[in-house]
Amino acid sequence: MLGVIKSEQSTPKVRAKMPAKTAKKPPLPADDETVEIAELGESLGFLLRIAQLRAFEAFFDELSALGLRPGEFTALWLVLRNPGMKQGAIARSLCIKPAHMTKLVDRLVTAGLIERVASPEDRRAVHLSLTPEGETFAAARKDDFLALHQAERGNLSEAEFSDLTRLLKKYSGLD
Amino acid sequence: MLGVIKSEQSTPKVRAKMPAKTAKKPPLPADDETVEIAELGESLGFLLRIAQLRAFEAFFDELSALGLRPGEFTALWLVLRNPGMKQGAIARSLCIKPAHMTKLVDRLVTAGLIERVASPEDRRAVHLSLTPEGETFAAARKDDFLALHQAERGNLSEAEFSDLTRLLKKYSGLD
DNA sequence: AGGATAAAGTTTCCATGGAAACTAAATTGG
DNA sequence: CCAATTTAGTTTCCATGGAAACTTTATCCT
Structure with a gap:
């Protein structure tokens, strides 16, 4: 693991403190802000992460008023479409770990939706x-869901x- | 009204305890495990999340030996391609928040790489x-990076x- | 100028989600 | 059948990453 550590004993912060104004320019790039993404533009992991941030923004722009987070909304929808399914089966199909699923379901139950x-x-x-309230909620929010997709x-x-x-489904093995 | 136990005062767990073996089947779907994804198959947020899980798997399969997490590796690469850039500019181009960036850079500094x-x-x-060690590291790992892309x-x-x-770049506004 | 405001990083605190250990029930196999 | 193993779900603990507040320095404005 390349034990190259020459750090001071705590985490080394380097911001110039008061007693200095003399320092030689290290070779700075011409533009101060434009960063060259380079090979990262071909890195699926990176692109997926950025894209997901956009998608989250879209979600919160559209659905923050509902008081549900993306995971909760998704789970609710899947229960609507698969009533009576076992908790674990839902979790697996969403790639949610059992421990997390327990807490997520707890919140939806406490909210009175499932x-x-x-x-x-x-x-x-x-x-x-779904509880009757959950049914009502889902029916009422169907349009919001479609708006979200837009x-x-x-x-x-x-x-x-x-x-x-289509490509994402293929890549994820969801076809 | 099925065996639906209404919330005890704490988070309501409903698993059947000892004293029960009588209950009528609620309408269960034919298959016990096959979950209908339904509209989620068109939900970009959901598909991106699943795809990212795959990409993470690929990353750890290839690069876990390096002892770097995805974010650290990405940041390292960007510093390699943009030496002398300000920390904040790197953070912005990776959509990493300043607070997180501080800790991420701390780790890379402690590892002696930047x-x-x-x-x-x-x-x-x-x-x-990059430190000289960082340069060496990046040069030595270039092949691993390409293998990761494969x-x-x-x-x-x-x-x-x-x-x-291409589509992800367009969606993320990276063109 | 020089006070107000903004910006760069850091620190502290909190929310989210995973890992591991645990409980209870079902399954397996000898 | 009954011990051993497996499975469903929960609990506890931990790692990751964001939000807000703060410090220090730069910029803006009359």
Whole structure:
């Protein structure tokens, strides 16, 4: 792991303190702000991260008023479309870890939107379904959900958006 | 009204405890595990999240041996390509918040890979550049970086990968 | 000038999500 | 059948990254 450590014993902060005004210019680039992304422009990991930040912005612009975070909204939607499914199955299909799923479901239950139903056939398991309030909520918010999809599209054309989702699904193995 | 236990005063957990084996089946879907993704398949936010999980897997498969996390590796690369750039400019181009950037740079400095240089012209600012060790490290790891890009491609063809990166760049406003 | 405002980094604190250990129930296999 | 293993979900703890407040320096404005 390349043990190249010459740091002072604590984390070394280097901002110029009072007693200095003499220092030679290190070779500074001409422009002070323009950063060359270089190979990162071909790095899928990087591009996906940036794109996700945009998508989050779109989400909060559209749906922050609902008081639900993206994960909660997504889970709610999946329960709406798959009533009675086991909590673990929902979690797996969203790539949410069990520990996280427990807390996420807790919040939705506390919000009165979904309910846990003990499984009659497996006493460890729990089935999820919407409460009547959850049904009402989902029905009322369906338009917001569609509006979100519009907003998420951002500057992409319909065709580009469709290409993008298709490629992402293939890449993620969701086809 | 099924065996739906209304919230106890704390977070309501509903798993069947010992004293029950009688309960009527709620309307369960035929398959116990197959979840219908439904409209989520068109949700960019969701697809991006899943895709990013894949990309992270690829990263750790390829580069976990280096002892650097994705963000650190990315930042290192950007400093390599933009030596002497101000810390804040690097952070902005990576969409990393200042607070996070401070800690990330701390780690890279402690690892001996980059160094902070006090700016001669702005005493608040800090310029970043690679240490000699950092240069050596980056040069030695260039092949790993390229291998990562191959691994990141996953099941996509060259053309699909190129489409995908192009669309992501457009969506993120990086063109 | 020189006070007000903005900007660069840092620190502290908090929210989110994962890892590991745990409980209870189901399954397996001898 | 019953011990061993596996599975569903929960709990506790920890790592990561953001928000807000702060310090220091630069810039702006009459």
